[in-house]
Amino acid sequence: TQLLEQSPQFLSIQEGENLTVYCNSSSVFSSLQWYRQEPGEGPVLLVTVVTGGEVKKLKRLTFQFGDARKDSSLHITAAQPGDTGLYLCAGAGSNDYKLSFGAGTTVTVRA
């Protein structure tokens, strides 16, 4: 079972639309990371959030860490076909050596 629950599981939108992916847990994490994985490749880190309530922006991507450090969201503005991929959230403890991943959200942006 996944410690982190991601929703929705699948998301298909038209180019130019906005989307939000959610990552929820009953556990508190010291940090939470978002990765994007394309077919045939390993996950690539997009961002790390460490402070409750933190908001980080990476071009058209906005990441938020919940105040209680149990949940996070990823918002993409004006999605492009290049945003297509599997988006994974992963939580980590402060002195932990492993990441606990969610099952991922498959995003498809149609041209």
Add this chain to the structure above:
Amino acid sequence: DAGVTQSPTHLIKTRGQQVTLRCSPISGHKSVSWYQQVLGQGPQFIFQYYEKEERGRGNFPDRFSARQFPNYSSELNVNALLLGDSALYLCASRMGRVNTGELFFGEGSRLTVL
């Protein structure tokens, strides 16, 4: 600079066989972790090795074993393969042992067990 490299990229085995997967971390990285990603799921932690010692183990049976060599490369071994072992096996490296700094993943070894 080379990223994390894994070999082989794809392989097919039959039930009961044994498999060895290899990983070379980014130069200077002393920590290597292994994750299993079953289709439709996120990666699940298997092992972490740091400075050639096992530092963490996930919830996997003893059929799974690994080691790290003096040059920090690593091997993952799986014995008595089951159909359920079919997955993408990801190797990841970082500088330190704990979750500080970025974790870099390789492209994975896709194992199919028939």
